[in-house]
Amino acid sequence: MSDKWIKAGPSSIPENLDIDNFDNWAVEDFPIGMVGPAGNGAEYYTGGWRHEKPVWQKDLCKNCMLCWINCADTAVFMENQTVSGINYHHCKGCGVCPIECRFGALKMVPEHVDHLDPAAVAAAEGV
Amino acid sequence: MSLAANAKQTAIAATGNAFVTEAFRQIEPDALCAYPITPQTTIVEKFAQLVADGEVATEYVCTESEHSAMTATVGAAAAGARAYTVTAAQGLAHMWEELYIASGLRLPIVMINVNRALSAPINIHGDHSDIMGARDTCWVIIIAESPQEAYDNTIIATPVAEDLLLPVMSSLDGFITSHSIMRGDVVDDATVKAFVGEYTPCDDLMIGSPRTLGAFANLGPTYMKVKKAQRDAMDRGLASIKRVGDEWASITGRSFDHVETWGMEDAERAIVVMGSAAGNARAVARRLRAEGEKVGVVKVRTYRPFPVADIAAALANVDAIAVLDRAETFSAQAGPLALDVMSALYDAGINTPLRTYIYGLGGNDVKLEQMYQVFTDLKAVTTDDVSGVVNSTPRYLGIG
Ligand code: SF4
Ligand code: SF4
Numbered sequence: 448m449s450d451k452w453i454k455a456g457p458s459s460i461p462e463n464l465d466i467d468n469f470d471n472w473a474v475e476d477f478p479i480g481m482v483g484p485a486g487n488g489a490e491y492y493t494g495g496w497r498h499e500k501p502v503w504q505k506d507l508c509k510n511c512m513l514c515w516i517n518c519a520d521t522a523v524f525m526e527n528q529t530v531s532g533i534n535y536h537h538c539k540g541c542g543v544c545p546i547e548c549r550f551g552a553l554k555m556v557p558e559h560v561d562h563l564d565p566a567a568v569a570a571a572e573g574v
Numbered sequence: 575m576s577l578a579a580n581a582k583q584t585a586i587a588a589t590g591n592a593f594v595t596e597a598f599r600q601i602e603p604d605a606l607c608a609y610p611i612t613p614q615t616t617i618v619e620k621f622a623q624l625v626a627d628g629e630v631a632t633e634y635v636c637t638e639s640e641h642s643a644m645t646a647t648v649g650a651a652a653a654g655a656r657a658y659t660v661t662a663a664q665g666l667a668h669m670w671e672e673l674y675i676a677s678g679l680r681l682p683i684v685m686i687n688v689n690r691a692l693s694a695p696i697n698i699h700g701d702h703s704d705i706m707g708a709r710d711t712c713w714v715i716i717i718a719e720s721p722q723e724a725y726d727n728t729i730i731a732t733p734v735a736e737d738l739l740l741p742v743m744s745s746l747d748g749f750i751t752s753h754s755i756m757r758g759d760v761v762d763d764a765t766v767k768a769f770v771g772e773y774t775p776c777d778d779l780m781i782g783s784p785r786t787l788g789a790f791a792n793l794g795p796t797y798m799k800v801k802k803a804q805r806d807a808m809d810r811g812l813a814s815i816k817r818v819g820d821e822w823a824s825i826t827g828r829s830f831d832h833v834e835t836w837g838m839e840d841a842e843r844a845i846v847v848m849g850s851a852a853g854n855a856r857a858v859a860r861r862l863r864a865e866g867e868k869v870g871v872v873k874v875r876t877y878r879p880f881p882v883a884d885i886a887a888a889l890a891n892v893d894a895i896a897v898l899d900r901a902e903t904f905s906a907q908a909g910p911l912a913l914d915v916m917s918a919l920y921d922a923g924i925n926t927p928l929r930t931y932i933y934g935l936g937g938n939d940v941k942l943e944q945m946y947q948v949f950t951d952l953k954a955v956t957t958d959d960v961s962g963v964v965n966s967t968p969r970y971l972g973i974g
Contacts, residue, residue, distance in 0.1 A: 458777050470794050474802045479739055480680035481791060481800050482777040485784035 497540030502562045507552035514544035583759040590721035590751040595620040597728035600766035604655035607635040607646035613663040615688045640665035644672035651681035654778025663690035666704040677712035682735035690748035691936040699937020700748030702901040714742040715878035722758035732770045733818045747850040811879040832881035834873040841870025843952040847898040848874045858945035886922035894952040895928040927955045933971040944971040
């Protein structure tokens with residue numbers, strides 16, 4: 448990669464971008480290409496799409512991070528480079544992570560099952 | 575001006591693809607992302623050789639599909655690279671959803687399309703079907719008649735894209751232009767490099783702070799406002815292309831017009847056409863002129879944005895018009911170019927008799943007889959008492 452890629456160009460993001468008021472922006476107020484601050488997806492919850500959810504079983508997890516890298520919604524929590532659970536605000540219940548997990552540490556259970564109750568999780572029909 | 579004073583041109587004989595590759599070598603984009611297998615062309619084959627030989631510093635990203643090629647180009651452009659890609663036919667069709675992402679993110683990507691037919695049935699030869707699939711994607715579209723124009727358009731495309739912050743597709747007719755060798759002039763490297771200049775990206779991802787590009791715009795008028803901003807940029811397109819084209823013309827001596835006319839000063843009958851077949855139309859027009867027939871040819875070089883005023887001005891004084899399309903819309907009335915021309919004339923209050931034709935699909939030979947037939951048809955139209963579109967469906971040329 449050449450160094451000439453890395454240089455600051457003119458930004459189309461206004462100095463005082465009043466994001467909360469975007470409904471009232473005029474056409475020319477929008478940053479070109481709809482560019483905005485990064486990371487605001489964290490504030491937008493998409494977990495309501497599930498009918499099943501993955502339950503992470505700490506005892507079985509080897510921290511291989513396959514679930515983390517394969518989750519299209521970045522809904523696997525990491526703390527200090529260690530998988531630490533599922534972000535149910537964002538997990539869409541697609542069922543990919545239990546299939547990727549080679550150690551049976553993720554189990555897909557119906558949404559109504561209490562994931563904090565190991566007995567209920569064990570009793571639930573799952574993947 | 576100083577560019578023009580110091581520029582040197584060298585005559586070469588080469589294919590359209592080789593002319594485009596030469597322009598690429600001179601511009602030396604930061605990234606070229608392409609799918610190297612069919613329907614790819616020798617543009618990428620030759621450019622990969624230049625990368626392998628260390629003749630250009632471009633990052634060549636070889637992807638696993640055309641969809642990925644456009645995705646990688648979008649990624650490179652978003653990162654702040656001057657990013658190019660090349661495609662043809664099914665490849666362009668496969669890129670379709672990414673075309674909207676490139677224009678929606680306002681990334682000044684340049685894409686060369688060697689325009690060819692779409693399957694089924696399988697056909698690898700030249701027509702405009704693939705271009706028409708990209709027609710409404712908010713890409714600027716410029717179409718070359720010859721290898722020389724393919725070279726010039728490639729160079730013009732770069733400042734235009736970066737001025738408008740819109741992607742530009744420069745297209746040349748598959749095989750007829752891409753693979754035929756023609757004489758043309760190439761400008762020296764230093765002049766081309768100075769003409770396109772250094773690229774300073776806007777809001778790129780590499781400036782240090784992370785960004786969201788093309789953020790969610792779901793409810794309310796936000797999405798529409800962003801689309802309106804795209805339209806506003808496209809509306810500046812004709813002036814921008816003309817300005818860059820004129821600057822390039824001052825260096826090369828080769829004029830640039832959105833709509834190029836031949837014999838239209840006093841023509842009574844005119845053919846409107848796009849791409850390499852313009853040469854066939856002019857060849858026949860020249861012979862008919864020698865016999866005293868007042869005929870002319872209107873070639874469309876800028877297709878998106880469509881040069882409505884130039885088209886209307888070129889056709890204002892004729893008695894009959896034929897629009898030749900190298901693609902189908904399968905709509906009730908006509909091919910895509912004809913529909914555009916008809917709209918332009920309506921806007922200008924012109925109701926001149928107009929016939930629409932489909933020709934050269936799948937590279938079907940465009941013979942001079944077909945152009946004679948069109949001019950003869952038009953003669954009949956001028957003696958009939960008709961106005962507006964004559965016959966409701968297009969006439970197919972060259973199928974007997
Ligand atoms: S179920 Fe799907 S969305 Fe949820 S954490 Fe697993 S991979 Fe991510
Ligand atoms: S894939 Fe399974 S074992 Fe690997 S980190 Fe995820 S839960 Fe743990």
